[in-house]
Amino acid sequence: xxxxxxxxxxxxxxxxxxxxxxxxxxxxxxxxxxxxxxxxxxxxxxxxxxxxxxxxxxxxxxxxxxxxxxxxxxxxxxxxxxxxxxxxxxxxxxxxxxxxxxxxxxxxxxxxxxxxxxxxxxxxxxxxxxxxxxxxxxxxxxxxxxxxxxxxxxxxxxxxxxxxxxxxxxxxxxxxxxxxxxxxxxxxxxxxxxxxxxxxxxxxxxxxxxxxxxxxxxxxxxxxxxxxxxxxxxxxxxxxxxxxxxxxxxxxxxxxxxxxxxxxxxxxxxxxxxxxxxxxxxxxxxxxxxxx
Amino acid sequence: xxxxxxxxxxxxxxxxxxxxxxxxxxxxxxxxxxxxxxxxxxxxxxxxxxxxxxxxxxxxxxxxxxxxxxxxxxxxxxxxxxxxxxxxxxxxxxxxxxxxxxxxxxxxxxxxxxxxxxxxxxxxxxxxxxxxxxxxxxxxxxxxxxxxxxxxxxxxxxxxxxxxxxxxxxxxxxxxxxxxxxxxxxxxxxxxxxxxxxxxxxxxxxxxxxxxxxxxxxxxxxxxxxxxxxxxxxxxxxxxxxxxxxxxxxxxxxxxxxxxxxxxxxxxxxxxxxxxxxxxxxxxxxxxxxxxxxxxxxxxxxxxxxxxxxxxxxxxxxxxxxxxxxxxxxxxxxxxxxxxxxxxxxxxxxxxxxxxxxxxxxxxxxxxxxxxxxxxxxxxxxxxxxxxxx
Numbered sequence: 001x002x003x004x005x006x007x008x009x010x011x012x013x014x015x016x017x018x019x020x021x022x023x024x025x026x027x028x029x030x031x032x033x034x035x036x037x038x039x040x041x042x043x044x045x046x047x048x049x050x051x052x053x054x055x056x057x058x059x060x061x062x063x064x065x066x067x068x069x070x071x072x073x074x075x076x077x078x079x080x081x082x083x084x085x086x087x088x089x090x091x092x093x094x095x096x097x098x099x100x101x102x103x104x105x106x107x108x109x110x111x112x113x114x115x116x117x118x119x120x121x122x123x124x125x126x127x128x129x130x131x132x133x134x135x136x137x138x139x140x141x142x143x144x145x146x147x148x149x150x151x152x153x154x155x156x157x158x159x160x161x162x163x164x165x166x167x168x169x170x171x172x173x174x175x176x177x178x179x180x181x182x183x184x185x186x187x188x189x190x191x192x193x194x195x196x197x198x199x200x201x202x203x204x205x206x207x208x209x210x211x212x213x214x215x216x217x218x219x220x221x222x223x224x225x226x227x228x229x230x231x232x233x234x235x236x237x238x239x240x241x242x243x244x245x246x247x248x249x250x251x252x253x254x255x256x257x258x259x260x261x262x263x264x265x266x267x268x269x270x271x272x273x274x275x276x277x278x279x280x281x282x283x284x285x286x287x288x289x290x291x292x
Numbered sequence: 293x294x295x296x297x298x299x300x301x302x303x304x305x306x307x308x309x310x311x312x313x314x315x316x317x318x319x320x321x322x323x324x325x326x327x328x329x330x331x332x333x334x335x336x337x338x339x340x341x342x343x344x345x346x347x348x349x350x351x352x353x354x355x356x357x358x359x360x361x362x363x364x365x366x367x368x369x370x371x372x373x374x375x376x377x378x379x380x381x382x383x384x385x386x387x388x389x390x391x392x393x394x395x396x397x398x399x400x401x402x403x404x405x406x407x408x409x410x411x412x413x414x415x416x417x418x419x420x421x422x423x424x425x426x427x428x429x430x431x432x433x434x435x436x437x438x439x440x441x442x443x444x445x446x447x448x449x450x451x452x453x454x455x456x457x458x459x460x461x462x463x464x465x466x467x468x469x470x471x472x473x474x475x476x477x478x479x480x481x482x483x484x485x486x487x488x489x490x491x492x493x494x495x496x497x498x499x500x501x502x503x504x505x506x507x508x509x510x511x512x513x514x515x516x517x518x519x520x521x522x523x524x525x526x527x528x529x530x531x532x533x534x535x536x537x538x539x540x541x542x543x544x545x546x547x548x549x550x551x552x553x554x555x556x557x558x559x560x561x562x563x564x565x566x567x568x569x570x571x572x573x574x575x576x577x578x579x580x581x582x583x584x585x586x587x588x589x590x591x592x593x594x595x596x597x598x599x600x601x602x603x604x605x606x607x608x609x610x611x612x613x614x615x616x617x618x619x620x621x622x623x624x625x626x627x628x629x630x631x632x633x634x635x636x637x638x639x640x641x642x643x644x645x646x647x648x649x650x651x652x653x654x655x656x657x658x659x660x661x662x663x664x665x666x667x668x669x670x671x672x673x674x675x676x677x678x679x680x681x682x
Contacts (some may be wrong), residue, residue: 213537
């Protein structure tokens with residue numbers, strides 16, 4: 001039982017990261033129906049911004065988190081403006097291929113600038129282990145989980161209670177109708193990219209802190225897992241992304257913990273296939289009738 | 293639009309023609325040009341997952357070349373980066389063969405090296421691998437015969453794995469091991485097999501074996517599983533990137549037992565990743581240590597420090613030896629004739645900074661293994677181990 005609970009803690013820490021990244025996928029998909037494959041690399045850039053802020057400027061965890069989120073938001077908006085906006089009325093496959101191109105650009109660019117090797121993220125705060133009835137919880141795990149929950153609550157508040165959030169929801173339902181109602185569609189899409197990228201940036205810093213190892217290709221696999229998490233919960237649905245993120249994190253941990261770690265990635269992809277066959281709209285998704 | 297296309301196509305055709313002539317030129321190049329310059333190929337992992345090894349080896353090789361030139365030699369280098377990728381290595385091997393080099397040093401790891409051997413052998417270019425430790429690495433996998441032109445100057449994984457098992461049982465008095473191996477490299481597979489076999493032969497039990505993928509960062513779930521098991525030593529056959537994180541996560545989880553590993557641990561990055569305070573009761577096998585250095589080794593260390601302002605590691609030392617060995621062979625042969633260079637390497641009695649050795653019939657050196665103890669991340673002690681394998 002202790003081992004099971006310990007594995008749950010491990011899974012929740014990992015799942016937090018997936019959830020934060022998945023939110024960006026889901027928000028962007030929800031609003032412009034684009035699967036932004038460069039999103040995993042935004043997360044990687046977040047880790048590198050955090051790394052530079054802590055090592056070169058010597059700042060602590062909170063400033064690193066804030067600066068990284070702001071930096072990623074800016075990068076996200078810039079990418080949207082340069083790479084995606086001109087393709088807004090092109091076919092979806094064009095935008096998708098562009099996204100893959102942006103992804104490779106970011107990976108190769110980071111390799112060029114920061115070096116291809118692994119960088120070690122500094123210990124920005126003392127990591128203590130709390131032992132609670134046989135369970136070991138590190139302060140880092142608590143911070144990751146807490147930051148994730150706080151950011152998600154903020155996001156939920158933003159989307160449901162503010163004017164920006166209402167604009168986002170309006171654009172996601174029907175961009176043309178929203179424009180007729182006086183919503184600035186371009187600004188709203190930029191805002192969505194900014195928020196999604198900021199969350200990925202936060203995830204990057206948290207991962208750097210937790211595993212203290214970052215490299216230019218670190219976004220690839222978590223990016224895909226987060227995408228699966230978004231699909232699992234129902235792509236375009238914000239609570240679905242959170243649910244999916246935690247679910248994928250826990251499944252991966254349990255498979256490694258009770259089966260063999262060689263199977264963990266295979267099981268995650270198997271889940272993707274099953275979801276796409278059984279419930280393509282995702283766990284929280286509704287089957288909508290095709291409008292003709 | 294149409295003219296644009298035409299211009300583009302013409303440009304393309306011109307470029308292709310130009311590149312074809314370029315190829316033709318380089319293949320007609322001879323290794324000893326009219327001015328007597330001898331070209332040596334340095335083929336390393338300069339970027340990618342094991343860039344640390346490749347860069348260290350490049351430095352070691354370049355130091356050897358520089359010293360040879362200062363001593364009156366006339367050597368130039370052709371340096372290629374295989375990006376730690378086997379496909380890229382094959383391409384570069386073909387490139388090196390057509391570059392007309394007198395010999396090649398590298399790549400650093402077994403996988404990338406194996407990818408180059410067939411081509412190098414077919415093109416009759418002598419290759420010295422500084423650190424390709426995989427089992428039967430120098431043998432042609434289909435015929436089982438040794439590649440005539442392929443040599444390595446490191447011991448093979450089976451030997452290293454067996455030595456660690458011998459040390460764990462005899463010196464550390466351990467009997468129950470858990471193995472956490474890299475599943476994505478031949479290197480780790482060879483180590484795992486040899487270690488398990490020798491450990492069992494000496495009366496120990498392998499309690500559990502699990503695997504990770506290269507590039508993984510989260511090992512908590514598997515380590516949590518291990519923590520429930522009854523074992524007294526953890527063996528991690530793999531490279532520093534993951535091993536560093538595994539050690540950190542294991543120690544934070546309260547796995548306090550001895551952790552043992554192969555020469556893949558030998559990198560500064562391991563210390564950065566794991567944290568110096570977590571690197572106690574950690575042992576690994578290596579071909580090289582500065583603890584109790586010989587005069588030749590000390591001279592190398594001083595020269596390396598003067599050149600690069602950093603301490604050399606095992607990979608730099610092995611590459612330095614490999615390059616010197618190749619130079620010595622070329623000088624003994626008195627020419628860059630492929631056959632003569634190969635024969636000179638075969639019959640060499642080499643005295644290097646990683647020990648003195650000659651080659652056995654599989655073109656592998658006969659050397660003893662060193663086991664290094666880490667104390668707060670620093671090498672504390674080194675003992676030579678010769679496992680009794682049949």
